[in-house]
Amino acid sequence: MNIQRIVLSISFVCLFTFCAAQCKLQPESQISLKTAFENKFLIGVAMNANQITGLDSIGDSVIIGNFNSIVAENCMKSEMIQPVEGKFDFSLADQFVKFGESHKMFIVGHTLVWHSQVPKWFFTDDKGLEVSREVLIERIHKHISTLVGRYKGRVKGWDVVNEAINDDGSYRASPFYRIIGKDFIKLAFQFAHEADPDAQLYYNDYNMALGGKREGVIKMVEELKREGIRIDAIGMQSHIGLYSPTVGEFEKSILAFSSLGVKVMMTELDLSVLPSPWENTGANVSDRVAYQEKMNPYKNGVSVEKIAEWEKVYSDYFKLFIKHQDKISRVTLWGLTDADSWKNDWPIRGRTDYPLLFDRNHKAKPIVAKIIKMITTPSEM
Numbered sequence: 417m418n419i420q421r422i423v424l425s426i427s428f429v430c431l432f433t434f435c436a437a438q439c440k441l442q443p444e445s446q447i448s449l450k451t452a453f454e455n456k457f458l459i460g461v462a463m464n465a466n467q468i469t470g471l472d473s474i475g476d477s478v479i480i481g482n483f484n485s486i487v488a489e490n491c492m493k494s495e496m497i498q499p500v501e502g503k504f505d506f507s508l509a510d511q512f513v514k515f516g517e518s519h520k521m522f523i524v525g526h527t528l529v530w531h532s533q534v535p536k537w538f539f540t541d542d543k544g545l546e547v548s549r550e551v552l553i554e555r556i557h558k559h560i561s562t563l564v565g566r567y568k569g570r571v572k573g574w575d576v577v578n579e580a581i582n583d584d585g586s587y588r589a590s591p592f593y594r595i596i597g598k599d600f601i602k603l604a605f606q607f608a609h610e611a612d613p614d615a616q617l618y619y620n621d622y623n624m625a626l627g628g629k630r631e632g633v634i635k636m637v638e639e640l641k642r643e644g645i646r647i648d649a650i651g652m653q654s655h656i657g658l659y660s661p662t663v664g665e666f667e668k669s670i671l672a673f674s675s676l677g678v679k680v681m682m683t684e685l686d687l688s689v690l691p692s693p694w695e696n697t698g699a700n701v702s703d704r705v706a707y708q709e710k711m712n713p714y715k716n717g718v719s720v721e722k723i724a725e726w727e728k729v730y731s732d733y734f735k736l737f738i739k740h741q742d743k744i745s746r747v748t749l750w751g752l753t754d755a756d757s758w759k760n761d762w763p764i765r766g767r768t769d770y771p772l773l774f775d776r777n778h779k780a781k782p783i784v785a786k787i788i789k790m791i792t793t794p795s796e797m
């Protein structure tokens with residue numbers, strides 16, 4: 417045996433012993449979320465500015481260890497990326513995309529056309545008057561082609577249109593709709609497709625388990641498909657509560673959307689433990705309710721009973737996602753830790769909520785091991 421062979425054999429034995437020890441040391445429940453979901457669907461997380469810039473370095477390592485897809489919570493929204501007409505600010509978005517690439521993640525762009533977090537100039541001329549249909553179409557075109565074009569081949573999927581349908585299924589009377597009519601949706605998808613023909617394109621909305629919204633979205637997507645417009649998936653935001661929606665209604669939407677020949681994604685999952693001022697949990701970001709002490713019951717921690725209730729609901733949803741894994745392409749959490757969540761301030765400012773999978777110390781909550789176990793040892797669930 418020559419020296420090279422001896423070195424090779426020793427290395428092989430060492431590697432084998434190391435791997436065997438690792439396997440033994442690592443109980444199944446310790447594998448990460450992304451490993452557990454590897455052959456099912458992508459598991460993603462929304463990143464905030466502190467995570468994108470590396471200020472929250474602990475958060476970054478938790479993201480790298482657990483998720484294989486990322487979406488930017490805010491930095492790609494129009495008010496951030498094009499605050500002034502023609503002046504694009506890509507500083508954060510560039511860092512976000514670089515982060516995803518360096519960790520081989522599926523990068524999602526959020527969001528191209530949305531009536532909220534949009535700068536005022538988008539709809540007005542220099543006299544402050546509403547612009548014409550032609551001007552608005554041109555502005556949408558420029559916005560989409562610049563943004564999608566910059567990240568062509570790197571951002572793999574885009575939330576093209578966000579929240580265009582009301583809960584009753586009618587079109588939301590946003591400035592986009594008022595000025596252009598429902599064609600703004602079709603045009604946005606066309607512009608995005610032109611800018612990156614390989615990118616996946618999505619429609620995204622909240623309260624998607626409501627019958628009225630479900631029907632409205634189905635009609636809209638059917639129309640897009642009839643006209644030959646590329647649409648790859650429907651995003652159900654999934655800002656859910658303990659009592660609403662029901663898993664049954666949610667499942668109806670997964671089935672109905674998937675039967676349109678598109679994938680279904682849970683794009684902004686969080687499960688609030690707090691009382692909701694309304695029957696539906698929803699996510700109309702402009703809806704606000706005044707603070708009341710009784711609406712903030714868990715300032716100093718959540719009771720064991722409430723946590724058990726919360727875990728049961730999360731488990732029921734993940735069981736549903738696993739059951740329909742053939743229809744689902746991605747489940748994304750809207751934030752990493754409870755401290756990062758918008759739910760602490762919506763719809764009532766200044767509350768303490770616990771909607772995510774990681775606690776305020778970046779520690780995985782027990783639900784994470786339970787979710788992983790659903791996959792590694794399904795018989796025990």
Ligand code: GLA
Nearest residue numbers: 489578622653684699701758
């Ligand atoms: C909606 C949007 C998100 C985010 C949440 C609230 O769901 O799609 O971008 O703004 O509201 O944080």
